[in-house]
Amino acid sequence: MDNYKCERCGSTTYGTAEHLGGEFIICEECGYIKMVKERDPELVKESLIPKCPSCGSTAITAGPLTYRWSTKRTMNRCANCGYSWEP
């Protein structure tokens, strides 16, 4: 991540944004955030297609579950065997 120049203010003093997963840098002058690493499309594809840990099927539906105590969690559910799990 050398020689990045802020697209907003032109500053070259950048800090990394570890809390954003280390794929972004933040301009120390104006706070502009720039993505420095695109996610590997293949990896994204893989991670978007979870397999059922029970039967191995990829017919998975995923969606957020909202509980009464307002905790939002995403659960995967196998359309083949009905097994559901946290991704």
Ligand SMILES: [Zn+2]
């Ligand atoms: Zn800047």
Ligand SMILES: [Zn+2]
């Ligand atoms: Zn299954």
